Amino acid sequence: MAVSHKGAISFGLVHIPVSLYTATQDHDIHFNQLCKGDMSRVRYKKVCAGCGKEVGPKDIIKGFEYGQDQYVVVTEEDFEKIKTEKDRSIQIMHFTDLSSIRPIYYDKTYHVLPDAGGEKAFELLRVAMKDQQKIGIAKTVMGQKETLMALIPTEDGMLSETMFYADEIKALPKEILHPQVKEAELEMAKTLIQSMDRPFEPHLYHDEYQKRLRQLIEQKIAGQEVVAARQEERNSVIDLMEALQRSIEQQAAAPAKGRRKKGA
Template sequence: MPAKKRTAPKKSSHAKGAPRALWKGAISFGLVHVPVALYPATRDHGVDFDWLDKRSMDPVGYKRINKRTGREVSKEHIAKGVDTGGGNYVLLGDDEIGKAYPTTTRTIEIESFVPAQGIPFIYMDRPYYLAPIDRGAKVYALLREALLKSQRVGVARVVIQTREHLAMLIPSGAGLVLNLLRWSEDIRPWSALELPPEGARKAGISGKELQMAERLIEEMADDFEPGQYHDAFTERIEELVKRKAAAGKARPVTESQEEESAPEESNVVDLTQLLQRSLRQGKGAAKSSTKAAGKTSTKAAAKTSTKRASKRSATGTAARKKAPPRKSKAAEQERRAA
């Protein structure tokens, strides 16, 4: 039987190591809009173990299995249910769920500016980088410098894919970081844990014990250098993979990759005029203008989304005919991010 012909993966148009923008839109505060692109600030460095059929080196997917009968369930027979307690579920249709999704916009809408140290670290979830686009460098720099000087961060709302997130906008070096925040409902209360009472005396700690602990902390004090900490497990696995690959034990697998879309454009703003109008008209007028801008952005985003969906559908159909289905790493990264 002749060997199966395998296709070489397509080369990305992006430079090696360059991140892919998740979306392009604008930061909005008052009447000012800062055109930006949103990029992932983190990456999964661990080893990605894909499932493969070792006889043919074909990717292995996941089956939908009925947990009671053990039989495979076809997609059309699967419904989404929410547990209401006591083993009872309420079934929801895709149209019902779709109506609950937030309106898709391309705006990071700042609602307030709070002290930089005013948000507890436990609320911080996932960071993203923001970079200026479409000649928005000056207004981007203005917002960054104003935040640094005021020692405040912006609290904002942003929709990524179909989920609305609370986030904070933080100046960091030459850039701005958008750090998604957990909702207050996602934070468990301390009351669920048994903790010692606050205060050394109430916790039964003597003055001498506290002094010794402080001295030990002082002796071990140092500046944080992220590069000196390493993931030993990942390094060992990567070394093992290199040795086996060098010994000729690597085997090819057919891959398919999605084509990347062209960047979008946005309008240039008159910065001084917008700042003056924001200060004159006050908070109420600014919010009204922000909502109007959001509606315009929503219409533009809907048109762009329709074009992209059509393109992805055509590309995805062609790719499925050529090779077995396999997770897109870019899509998986966006799913985890959201």
């Protein structure tokens, strides 16, 4: 697996050389765009606006437009020159509780692995953070951006969650109404939640739509007719209390499989 970023976790006077590796992968089925007329691939070319010729990666440089059609060229060497030692490290600014961060701030997940020579200091930090139930809030420069991140200890390693800055989070598109909730409705909703409460077991969840999509493709390749999926009937329950009651009864009648008790 290729390294996404190299640096050193820095807190106080301690420096731990580490590498970041992407922690997630895409298993989705992807489609090519085709011309409807002759089924040829639709391709996108990078073309020079001046001469009209197609340009390759070696012919492309980065420029910042500071005036109408006026650009200043910035090279990779320039980017590196302005980086300080602090920029090259993953500087922990402070520690905090995981619950204090709203999920909306998280962007992308990385595995954090110690490089040679940093194993003991890495383990010391991981265990100390885990025992204290704390995470580290840090900064580093990745590419051409100073990235905010959360360092989260796990049972056998550490994760890095890159984060959005506060000014990158969009406000709610409209105000949410908060109607008065009746006590009986609230108690019944809590009962329903309790009846559906069980441990999170990642291996139980799969992308079922992707499975049906793959079957559709195989049917189309074999020249078979695609049969529409059977639609589940929805009960036209309008009364909220009735809907909650029926949901609780449905959970009670469901097979015990998968409804394990906490700690099972």
